[in-house]
Amino acid sequence: MKRKLTLKSIAKEMDVSISTVSKALRDSPEISEETREKIKAYAKLYNYKPNNIALSLKNRKTNTIGVIIPQIVHHFFTTVIRGIEAEARENNYNVIICLSNNDFDKEVLNMELLANGSTDGFILSVSKETMQKEDYHHLNEVIEQGMPVVMFDRVVEGIPCDRVLINDTQGAKKGVTHMIRSGCRKIGIITSEDYVSVGRLRTEGYLDAHDDFGIEVDENRILKLDNIDDLDESAKKRIKTFIENNDLDGLFTVNELFAVYAARVIAKAGKTVPDDISIVCFTDGELSEHMMPSITAVSQHGEEMGRKAASILINKLERPEDETEEYGTSYIETSLIERESTRKLNR
Amino acid sequence: MKRKLTLKSIAKEMDVSISTVSKALRDSPEISEETREKIKAYAKLYNYKPNNIALSLKNRKTNTIGVIIPQIVHHFFTTVIRGIEAEARENNYNVIICLSNNDFDKEVLNMELLANGSTDGFILSVSKETMQKEDYHHLNEVIEQGMPVVMFDRVVEGIPCDRVLINDTQGAKKGVTHMIRSGCRKIGIITSEDYVSVGRLRTEGYLDAHDDFGIEVDENRILKLDNIDDLDESAKKRIKTFIENNDLDGLFTVNELFAVYAARVIAKAGKTVPDDISIVCFTDGELSEHMMPSITAVSQHGEEMGRKAASILINKLERPEDETEEYGTSYIETSLIERESTRKLNR
DNA sequence: TTGTAAGCGTTATCAT
């Protein structure tokens, strides 16, 4: 096992001082052409790479972005990460990903961990539990210490940080409007309780769309589940009775899983999609794409979102501290991906 | 913005030396009860946390595991990560995840980056491109430098490291055997070219199962695609003609995506699953669970795999260096999850 | 019981 090369070991080997080596490798004009080339050749030969940890300590800068997300399972988060990574790499930043599993304690733990020297800033989507508790001390703490934070997707109010959101309301509105235009008049929605921001906003979009067409909304056609991340038994049961007890001709769901399960219930009831009932879901993932019939979806453009979040964060990090602190909210537009679960519009 | 507390700042504030603070916080008996309590109280009040970077540099140990995987998109990798994280946390290790996107250069880059002080060891599944190139210099390099490596799922031979595999051959055999037992005699397989280890092994299992029952295998019933990670247009086309040109009564695929697309082709051809043709796929993910009909799958037990890989790695990391180096391969058993795409067996 | 100093691997400043 050969030990990793350090400036020290190179210096010793070549019989010069550590600082000479350092300068030579950084192409300092202080060092003579000759020694410079000699040292660089040696370093290259033995594949010297500076120790990142030492650099971080020295520079008080890690060039690393910490990403904290509830669950990686979701295709959406995957695409966001891809965007973050791409943007980060282009700007010479690294990315550390931590999963909170929708668990408040884990979110806090991860942040504290990364905040202790491992990252320069954070990109996060807060966990469901955190939203319920409304305890944001961990966020405020890192911000107090000068680490910028960018929240995306699941954001909370009252924190001094930037935000990147998809236009949830508008996205839902697009989806529901599409169904109304195609003739649906009894559209149901499966969404989350209002404390989850994305659920609340998407419900709003659903209402807006109806409003625009002057269609009255039947409260019975709104199903609010408390767990929007998985499809557990209780959710299944509630979706089943919801579908069975409502004579719907359209259904909007805030995620793929609900749509897929609803499709199953609908099929069992002997109805067909989209002839008897249309379906549109939020999030464009693998499920909606591959189901039979495939499901029309509101695409969240996760990659773009990730890029945006990273670019905002990096900007803050590179900027001299003294500039006036201003926080903004950026919106990423959604787009409707028409598939087999909705009727074609005549335009 | 309050600057983060350091030993130095505490020392200054409390008018003692840095080492006194350090010792007090680490409960050294050298320090008097009184000062110790005083210092600890102060640290607690102002929420002192040691700087990880400094600790890493000092200890030449980061307590961090680097995980490098081709794509996080796959539900399987998600579960593996969960396992790694769980095991790591229990042993006081952190996890850094990097995606290679199946790209050789990115795999190399990520490893070099993390190897320069950020991690103590690696857990990785090598990218497709790396397998094709058969260029493993980056792996050998980090191992040379004394960083242990554990490969999982997609492994290559000839590298001095531990391996965690699922029993691919046996898993495929289980799936195919199940179909044979249920009466299928013309079973096709959609797999990968042999240079992807998992594809090769699963093809073997397919052959083994036939062998056991003395059924001859028709070469035409084996479709080897080169990209096993996505379902691109060329793959779709080849699957389509494969299904159409073979009169199959059973189909085994090495991933979910292929099974799902095949199901679509089968449905279009007017055949039904499982009455006309049974389907079993490798990997137990969201797709196979939610499709209609749901697809019988060989579950890979990713979480267990992740735990195992992490535990092996941590073990190596904690063990005194001088012990004899021995590398082993652990196998994770698969299990068959029966769903709607196969006929029930009478037992 | 407390403090001093060296060292982890770098870089930057200031000698020589």
Add this chain to the structure above:
DNA sequence: ATGATAACGCTTACAA
């Protein structure tokens, strides 16, 4: 043109 030294934040012999 080259080298010594201090510093980043921490731990730990070793002195006092």
